[in-house]
Amino acid sequence: MTVLVTGATGFVGGPLVESLLAQGTRDLRVVARKGARRERLDAAVSRHPEARVQRIDANLSAPADAARAVEGVDVIYHLAASMRGAPADMFLNTVVASQYLLDGLRGRKARIVLVSSFSVYGVAELPRGALVDESTPLEAHPQRRDPYAYVKLRQERLFRDHAARHPLELVVVRPGVIYGPGGSPFSSRVGLNMFGLFLGLGGRNILPLTYVDNCADAIVAAGRAPQAAGETYNVVDDDLPTCDAYLQAYKKQVRPMRSVPVPYPVLALLSRGLERYHAWSHGQLPAIFTPYKSASTWGGNRFDNSKLKAVGWRPRIATEEGMRRTFAWLREQTPAGH
Amino acid sequence: MSQKAPLKVALVGCGKIADGHVEEIRKMPARAEVAAVCDRELLMAEQMATRYSIPAYYDSYERMLETERPDVVHITTPPQSHVPLTRAALDAGCHVYVEKPFTLSYADSKALIEHAEKAGKKLTIGYTFMFDPPALEMRRLLAEGAIGDVVRVESWFGYGLGGQFGAAIMADPAHWVHALPGKLFHNNIDHLFNKLTEFIDDEEPRIRADAWCRRQQRFGDRRDDMHDELRITVLGKRTSAYGTFTAHVKPTAHFVRVYGEKNIMHVDYTTRTVTLEPGATLPSAIGRLVPAFGQALQFLREGRRNAAAFARGDFHFFSGLNRLIAMFYDCISADAPLPISTRDILRISLWMDRVFAQISPEKSR
Numbered sequence: 076m077t078v079l080v081t082g083a084t085g086f087v088g089g090p091l092v093e094s095l096l097a098q099g100t101r102d103l104r105v106v107a108r109k110g111a112r113r114e115r116l117d118a119a120v121s122r123h124p125e126a127r128v129q130r131i132d133a134n135l136s137a138p139a140d141a142a143r144a145v146e147g148v149d150v151i152y153h154l155a156a157s158m159r160g161a162p163a164d165m166f167l168n169t170v171v172a173s174q175y176l177l178d179g180l181r182g183r184k185a186r187i188v189l190v191s192s193f194s195v196y197g198v199a200e201l202p203r204g205a206l207v208d209e210s211t212p213l214e215a216h217p218q219r220r221d222p223y224a225y226v227k228l229r230q231e232r233l234f235r236d237h238a239a240r241h242p243l244e245l246v247v248v249r250p251g252v253i254y255g256p257g258g259s260p261f262s263s264r265v266g267l268n269m270f271g272l273f274l275g276l277g278g279r280n281i282l283p284l285t286y287v288d289n290c291a292d293a294i295v296a297a298g299r300a301p302q303a304a305g306e307t308y309n310v311v312d313d314d315l316p317t318c319d320a321y322l323q324a325y326k327k328q329v330r331p332m333r334s335v336p337v338p339y340p341v342l343a344l345l346s347r348g349l350e351r352y353h354a355w356s357h358g359q360l361p362a363i364f365t366p367y368k369s370a371s372t373w374g375g376n377r378f379d380n381s382k383l384k385a386v387g388w389r390p391r392i393a394t395e396e397g398m399r400r401t402f403a404w405l406r407e408q409t410p411a412g413h
Numbered sequence: 414m415s416q417k418a419p420l421k422v423a424l425v426g427c428g429k430i431a432d433g434h435v436e437e438i439r440k441m442p443a444r445a446e447v448a449a450v451c452d453r454e455l456l457m458a459e460q461m462a463t464r465y466s467i468p469a470y471y472d473s474y475e476r477m478l479e480t481e482r483p484d485v486v487h488i489t490t491p492p493q494s495h496v497p498l499t500r501a502a503l504d505a506g507c508h509v510y511v512e513k514p515f516t517l518s519y520a521d522s523k524a525l526i527e528h529a530e531k532a533g534k535k536l537t538i539g540y541t542f543m544f545d546p547p548a549l550e551m552r553r554l555l556a557e558g559a560i561g562d563v564v565r566v567e568s569w570f571g572y573g574l575g576g577q578f579g580a581a582i583m584a585d586p587a588h589w590v591h592a593l594p595g596k597l598f599h600n601n602i603d604h605l606f607n608k609l610t611e612f613i614d615d616e617e618p619r620i621r622a623d624a625w626c627r628r629q630q631r632f633g634d635r636r637d638d639m640h641d642e643l644r645i646t647v648l649g650k651r652t653s654a655y656g657t658f659t660a661h662v663k664p665t666a667h668f669v670r671v672y673g674e675k676n677i678m679h680v681d682y683t684t685r686t687v688t689l690e691p692g693a694t695l696p697s698a699i700g701r702l703v704p705a706f707g708q709a710l711q712f713l714r715e716g717r718r719n720a721a722a723f724a725r726g727d728f729h730f731f732s733g734l735n736r737l738i739a740m741f742y743d744c745i746s747a748d749a750p751l752p753i754s755t756r757d758i759l760r761i762s763l764w765m766d767r768v769f770a771q772i773s774p775e776k777s778r
Contacts, residue, residue, distance in 0.1 A: 108584065109632055134585050160577045161429040166460045174456055218464055229460070356726035357440050 077147055081106045081135060081176070082154030086258050087190070087250075089115030090291035091152060096123035098295055104129045106144055106155065115257065135172035142179035150186045151176070152298060156230070162222035169226045170233060177237045186244040188298040191231050193251050193283060193309070193378065194224040199370040203339075208379035209249075209307045219367045238305070246303045250290050250310040251283030251378055255397065256404030258287060260325060264372060265318045266334065267363075273334035276342055277318020280375040283311045284321075286397035289390040293383055300386040308383045312390045312397070321398070328402035330409050342369050417746055420445040423483035423507075425474055425498055426490030427452040427461040429578070430512060430539075434487050435465050437735040444742045445485065451477045474498065478505040485745065488512060491589040492599070496521050503532040508745050510738070512539045513603040515762055517594055522762035526755045535751060537741045538758055540607040541733035542667075542682055544740070546722070548608075548733070550687040551671070551680045559689060560673030566612045566654040567672070568605045571665035572597075574628070574641065579660070586634040595769040596639045598624070598658060602768065605645065605656035606761045607753075608669045613649035620764055621646045624772035627661050645768060685728075686715040 078095060082088050083105035092105060096119065107113055109132045120128045133140035135155055145151065153176065157168035196207055197214040217225035231247060238245040252262040261268075264282055266275040285293070293310040297303045316324070319336070326332055337345070346364040353362035362368075392400070422438055422445045424431055431450070438447050447467050452458040455472035462470035471477040478486070478501065486502040487510045488495055495516050502509045509529070515538050516522045529536045542548060554560070573579055582590045582597065593599035624640040631637050641660035647653060667682040677690040688711045691704030722728040729735065740752035 109634075134587060137587055161432070162464065163427060163429045163432060163457065163460070164577065164581065167428075167454075167457065170460070171454055171456050218466075222464075225460075225464070229456075233456075357729065358436065359723065359726055359729055 076149045077102045077104060078150045078152065079104045079106070079145060079148040080152045080154065081144065082156065082190075083107050083116050083130075084111040084113050085154055086255075087253060087287060087291055087294070088154055089119050090255075090288045091154065091294055092116055092128075093119035093122070094288070094291040094295045095152070096120070096126050096128075098299070101126050103127070104131060104144070104148060106131055106133050106135065108132055108134070135176060136167050138175045138178060141172065141175035145176055145179040145185075148185065150188070150298065152188045152190070152294060154190045154294075156190070156227070158223065162226075165222055165226050166229070170230050173230050173233055177233070177241075177243075180241075180243075182241050184242040184244075186246065186298070186304070187234065187238075188246045188248060188294060189231065189234050190294060191247050191249045192223070192227045193249055194220070194371075195228045195231055195249065196376075198374060198376050199367050201374065201376060203375045205376055206379055207309070207376045209309060209382055214371075216367070219365070220371060221368065224371075244304040246297050246305075247307040248294050248297050248310055249307065250285050250293070252285065253287055253290050254284055255287030255401050258401070260329070260401075260405050265322055266337075273322075273332055275319065275322055275334045275336040276373045277322075278336060278339065278373075278375075279317045279319060280373065281315050281377050282318045282321050283376075283378045284315055284394060284397070285310050285312050286390065286392045286394070286401075288392055289397070292391055293388045296386050296388040297383065303386055306382075308386070309378050309380055310383060311378045311380045312394050313380070314394045316394065316398070324398055325402060325405075328399070329405045339373060339375070342373060419443060420484040420742055420745065421448045421481065422446065422485045422487060423449045423451065423477055423481050424461075424487040424489060425451040425477070426488060426494075426512075427457040428489060431461060431487075431489040432464075433731050433734055434489055434510075434738070435461070435467070437731050437738055438487075439465070440735060441739055441742070444739060444746070448483060449477050449481045474501065478502065478507070483507055485510065485742070492517060492593060493589060496525055499525055499536070500528055503529055503534050503536075506532075506534070508535040508741075510537050510539070510741060514593075514599055514765070515603075515758055517599075519759070519763040519766045522759055526759060530755075535741070535745055536755065536758075537737065537751060537753055538603075539734070539737070540603060540753055540761075541731070541737050542604055543607055543733065543753065544736035545682055545685075545733035547680045547682055547685050547687050551669070551678060552611075554678060554687065554689075555671070559676060560671060560678050561675030563612050563652055563671055563673050565672040566609055566652065567670040568608045568654060568656040569666055569668050569670075570601060570605050570656070570658050571662055571667055572601060572641075572658065572660045573665045574660045582639075583630075583636065586632065586636050591635050591639060595765060595772075597641060597660070598643055598768065598772075599765065602643070602645075602656070602658055602765060603761055605658060606764050607757070609647060609654045609656070610757045610760060612652045612671070613647060613654060614651070615649040616760065617763065618650075618653075619648040620767040620771075621648075622768040622771040640772060643768075643772070647764070684715075685719055686712060688712065688715065 078100050084107045107130045133144045135141045157165040196211050217228050265277045297308045346366045346369040350365040449469040450458050450461045451471040458470035486507045488498050489512045492514045499509050582588050622645045624643045626640050627642050643658040645656040669680040671678040679688050691707040693700035
């Protein structure tokens with residue numbers, strides 16, 4: 076059985092390959108672009124000399140490359156996605172690339188594990204503190220959210236539409252905030268850095284963290300569980316901190332940093348003002364805050380992982396230990412004097 | 414502007430720059446409305462239509478032209494497809510806005526402009542910086558005689574290979590930029606030349622180009638053939654110029670310096686400031702002391718002007734694009750002269766040919 080991993084050089088890619096190899100995958104193909112950073116991937120592969128790992132340099136937004144990548148594979152862990160950039164580029168590299176991947180299968184039977192995101196949930200109108208599980212409705216107004224949410228939502232729909240017409244076993248995995256050494260220190264859920272000042276926007280909201288190795292395990296667990304076909308799984312660890320607690324721990328363990336807490340009512344007011352200003356000025360400043368976006372990101376939800384646990388997943392690294400490792404790594408990256 | 418119905422606009426090529434076009438067109442609802450978008454990849458057309466609530470989208474250009482019968486077509490595809498798409502739009506009775514670079518060669522550009530003239534339709538090209546606020550201010554000062562007769566011009570265009578577009582080019586040997594005759598320069602040096610045409614009247618000035626590759630990273634494929642530094646000199650009969658394209662100098666600057674018989678003008682497209690060299694008009698040490706204050710006052714004045722524009726909500730990134738589109742639509746509605754003459758489009762196309770003929774990929778290795 077040949078397993079393909081796209082996005083293998085990405086943040087989750089290395090640990091995912093490690094997790095797959097550790098759990099007995101012997102025939103692996105990974106998409107690793109020339110020029111991409113491959114250290115984590117190479118390290119994972121070198122620890123498992125018993126496995127046959129084929130690295131291919133493929134641009135998935137080119138149909139021929141995508142077809143070459145999926146040729147002969149039985150299982151696809153589809154991690155490749157564009158996280159930033161212009162909306163059209165993100166869409167091309169995520170949704171269109173996915174379409175080419177599916178086209179490359181030519182209707183052949185396969186199992187696809189799609190790594191999606193919490194951002195697909197329509198949480199703007201949920202009450203504060205509401206529990207989000209896999210049955211929570213999807214975002215109904217993607218154009219009111221950021222391009223990433225729109226792109227991931229459209230990507231999920233693409234796979235579901237394809238699965239409805241072809242012999243495709245689709246497993247959708249929706250991780251929360253993936254963190255760990257090599258990742259970025261702050262999700263926007265915690266806050267944003269504006270002109271050198273950190274705005275703490277998350278406050279007492281629960282930060283839905285998943286440590287990168289736990290997340291990789293979760294993707295593999297869902298990918299390998301027979302009963303997961305056609306199912307969706309949230310990925311979030313246990314014993315989660317609040318956004319404030321995470322920020323304080325960062326300041327203590329990585330570096331001191333000036334931050335200003337912005338209470339939600341203030342943010343809501345600011346968002347209304349910025350949305351109006353954006354409309355009046357025809358987009359002179361970007362509408363990074365709108366009431367809808369703010370409610371979606373900072374409204375404060377809790378996320379449920381019980382469905383994932385039902386397929387046997389448990390977080391290997393406790394949150395406290397995950398944060399300790401992450402902050403230790405971040406501290407190493409911080410130049411002296413900061 | 415006349416009270417006619419808004420022009421019906423269609424756009425082909427739903428990549429990144431298309432967003433800018435649609436956003437600017439939507440700011441002028443009395444002049445035009447975007448009726449449909451097209452991309453050979455239907456999903457790309459769909460995302461554009463979804464994000465901007467555009468009523469129709471297509472993956473067949475012919476079908477879009479036939480069904481929608483637009484007045485104007487904006488072509489925002491990679492340059493390799495500009496000739497066939499423009500011809501088809503002209504044949505369908507549309508006026509056409511083509512993104513730069515116009516075509517791949519002077520011969521193609523010439524044939525395309527003749528085609529438009531034969532069809533009796535208007536053409537323009539995305540030389541938006543010609544209509545950016547600093548360019549307008551520069552022309553006002555020139556008309557006032559602020560620097561006297563122009564002797565030389567310097568045109569500088571900095572580029573960041575680490576930016577979104579640069580990163581996309583570097584990540585993909587199959588990127589269309591690598592297939593252009595002038596590669597990275599082909600997609601950018603219109604912006605060096607379109608600032609010179611108003612100063613150099615010659616049809617074919619003497620052009621000398623030197624290009625090289627400074628970056629160290631090597632891929633072992635066609636990406637290695639791409640130069641990233643370029644120096645051009647343009648010798649006209651009355652005025653001469655030199656241009657720089659650089660992918661390494663930081664900050665990534667974008668300016669024109671106009672050297673006159675009376676003064677030197679610095680036109681900065683990044684900071685949107687236009688300033689004159691102060692020059693020493695007073696004797697001895699005083700003459701060296703005062704100019705810095707004069708310069709500071711000029712920047713203060715420019716900053717104040719920009720702040721006023723910002724307060725009015727008139728300080729947008731795509732100012733020049735907006736103005737060019739508006740002028741183009743007005744020239745269609747009122748049958749007025751084109752915002753950019755076809756002669757200038759052709760001259761730039763010819764000058765670009767001359768540059769690319771002088772630089773060889775071997776030098777970049």
